Ligand SMILES: Nc1ncnc2c1ncn2[C@@H]1O[C@H](COP(=O)(O)OP(=O)(O)OP(=O)(O)O)[C@@H](O)[C@H]1O
């Protein structure tokens with residue numbers, strides 16, 4: 001298992017968001033989560049990323065329990081609309097992040113940007129990016145270092161058809177290299193097409209739904 | 213130098229130049245009113261007067277400069293997703309350590325650059341005269357130390373003071389959500405706290421107004437008391453603020469780092 005949630009409960013100021021959630025993600029698997037607004041999808045991704053903690057229950061990633069104050073390494077994260085440093089260019093933002101792990105070189109960043117139809121040499125700051133450009137830059141950020149686990153919250157938000165198709169390509173390619181992914185989306189068709197398994201979250205519980 | 217610093221250099225340069233202009237103006241003022249005496253003050257003593265005397269404009273705006281610089285260096289990361297993405301990649305401790313290091317390096321560089329520019333400015337208006345008379349450099353220290361040691365002490369206090377202002381800014385970075393808040397609140401804090409301290413700790417006396425602590429160095433005195441006052445105020449103050457910051461960071465981290 002690359003990631004699990006076990007009997008997870010979470011409430012915000014007394015309001016129960018997750019009642020008793022169990023989730024298993026195997027290696028090389030793409031798992032989808034669907035559910036209405038405010039049902040707790042983003043909360044689940046944040047827990048897997050170590051950005052939020054369950055009140056009860058256990059979260060594991062890469063086979064290790066996530067304790068308070070710890071973060072699972074080797075994940076690609078895109079939660080809601082990505083916010084970069086606005087006065088830097090896309091390339092500068094990505095380089096800043098890539099330097100932390102020093103896993104990839106500039107060439108790899110350039111390739112990933114081009115893959116998502118972004119010009120690596122664009123001198124404009126992120127402030128001037130369109131919604132779709134910003135989202136694609138967020139995707140480059142999540143994919144560029146080839147993490148073992150991708151946590152993607154509505155990844156195709158604001159993307160046009162062409163970019164959406166490219167995203168699917170990149171995701172499937174990542175899986176073929178052994179990566180796993182959790183994808184939250186409101187697009188049923190997309191989820192059905194991409195995911196090996198799909199969960200529906202409703203009234204604080206997660207149920208696996210059979211794909212039609 | 214990385215991109216993040218590069219974008220920061222414009223603001224850094226502008227503030228360093230304003231700093232030098234402030235110091236030079238003090239020099240002009242005091243050159244004119246200088247009425248003679250055994251020792252003609254040099255550009256070094258003018259600089260320290262500008263920095264530490266609470267009658268000089270520069271000593272009042274330096275805290276603001278430090279706040280602006282620290283905010284510009286950190287807030288853009290903290291209030292974007294870069295913070296979370298960095299932590300996910302390199303861990304929490306490393307992110308905080310990097311932030312501290314960046315702040316310390318930037319402040320040290322700022323002080324060096326701003327002081328050198330100030331000395332150049334002073335040199336232009338009053339010639340290349342340095343005073344080696346310890347009592348003229350730092351009257352508050354009563355001439356007890358050699359000129360070199362005295363100057364080193366004063367530079368060190370300038371640095372400590374800036375570090376203190378930086379810790380205050382970093383503290384407010386933890387409890388605010390917008391960039392302007394990391395400018396306004398630290399400045400209000402630095403302006404109001406000393407006044408409150410006077411009332412709360414009436415017995416300590418008004419020398420604990422922030423600016424007046426330093427002023428002890430450059431206004432007439434005969435003892436080493438200003439050294440002790442400055443060490444206590446800036447190191448003690450910084451440690452206290454860092455402690456509070458760490459408590460807040462720990463609480464926030466236990467709650468979860470989400471924005
Ligand atoms: N940090 C927080 N503080 C308080 N309440 C929160 C917090 N994060 C989420 N919530 C609440 O938890 C519930 C679930 O939020 P979450 O963002 O996980 O929903 P979601 O399924 O992602 O919704 P959407 O489809 O609109 O993105 C919501 O009612 C939300 O108000």
Ligand SMILES: [Mg+2]
Nearest residue numbers: 041042043153
């Ligand atoms: Mg959501």
